[in-house]
Amino acid sequence: MSEWLVSIAGTPEGARLATFLALFSALAHAVFGALQKGRHDPWLTRGAVDFWLAVLSAPIALFLVPWPNQATAILLVGVIIVHFAYKVTMALAYERAAYTxxxxxVRGTGPLVTVIAATLFFNEHFSAVQWLGVACLSGGILLLALRNLSEETLDPHTLKVGLGWAITGGILVAIYTTYDAYGIRQTPDPFTFLAWFFFVTAFDMPLIAVWRYxxxxxxxxxxxxxxxGLIGAVIAWLSFGGVMLATRLDKVGEAAVLRETSTVFAALIGWFILGEKVxxxxxxxxCLIGLGAVIVELGG
Structure with missing residues (x-):
């Protein structure tokens, strides 16, 4: 399967599969967010997820896929650093401000910065129509945040700190998306990068969670x-794995933008399943967010 994925990268078939994987990743990420919404301490939740990621990924990484070569191993060291910074930032943000x-x-800031980074590092270029789509999507997500912010009851200082961490988290989303895309493209077998990615990034947060517990x-x-944590780990494999394979098959920027339709899926889950008012x-x-994603996809 690895050889087939590599062979269709950059082809129309690869682009279609990348679109499906990015949208599937968005849905999975929304489900992941709904599972952890306000139920437990964010540090404990992430620790439980990472514990199961280590357990589930170990046999795949150690016995089912080829081991990473030296270049991939060096890239994985960077993966550990970037994703640890992201996880800590998100936990700090969730401690100080509401999930909504x-x-x-985070999701509104991420794709905008990722598209810029993809232009710089992968020589990808969006058309004027696609930039309009990015503006619709990121603008819609950020306006949704402002709408939710108007209902927040936290004191202004705590809220500002939480928003500061959230913006930092969005920037780190762009950094890890770009870095992960580079890593999976440099690894001969994409499933080697995926399996070892989930394995080596899963040891930090469980230790912090135990310490706090x-x-x-x-x-x-x-x-x-x-x-x-177990359910979240399975969904994380589908969500992060899906979007990383999408960046291996087609443009990094388009995959990043399509994945942020997770905000729409999250709202729909809240509306139809959790009984929240929309x-x-x-x-x-x-609708604006969904329209932005459609414009990006059709405007290329």
């Missing part, structure tokens, strides 16, 4: 936490 505020800010006056039950303004912004 943080998530759109032991210092809690009223720690939560481990059963529900580990159950959510309202006409949020519905309009969801």
């Amino acid at each position: 505020v943080v998530y759109p800010v 032991r210092r809690m006056s009223q720690p939560p039950d481990l059963g529900p936490l580990l159950q959510r 309202g006409p303004r949020r519905l309009f912004l969801m």
Whole structure:
């Protein structure tokens, strides 16, 4: 399968598969967000997810895929650093501001910076129509964040700190998307990069989670936490794996933009499954985000 994926990279068939993978990744990421929404301490949630990522990825990395060569191993060191910074930043953001505020800010900032980075590092160029699509998508996501922000009851200082971490998280999304795309393109077998990516980036947060858990006056039950962590780990494989394969097959910028339709999927999940109110303004912004993704895809 690896040889087939490599062979269709840069072809119309590869572009179609990349589109599907990016949209599937968006849906999976929205489900992942809904699972962790406000239920547990963000540090514990991420620790549980990463614990299961290590458990599930170990046999694949060690026994099922070719081991990384020296160049890939060096790239994986950078992966550990970048993703650790992202995970810490997101946990700090979720500690200080609501999920409905943080998530759109991160997802709205990420694709805009990623498209710029893809232009600089991969020599990708968006047409004027596609830039209009990026503006619609990122603008819609950020306006959704402002709409949610108007309902926030935190004190202004705490909110500003949370938003600062959220913006930093969005920039780190762009950095890791660009870096991961470079890494998977440089690895002969893309599944080697994926398996080892999930394996080597999964050891940091469980250690932090254990440290915090032991210092809690009223720690939560481990059963529900580990159950959510297992589900989250499976979804993370689908979400991150899908978008990384998409960047291997086609343009990095387009994959990044399409993946941020996760905000629309998240809102739909909240509306139809979690029973949250959407309202006409949020519905309009969801349509604007979806329209932006369509413009980017059709304008290329």
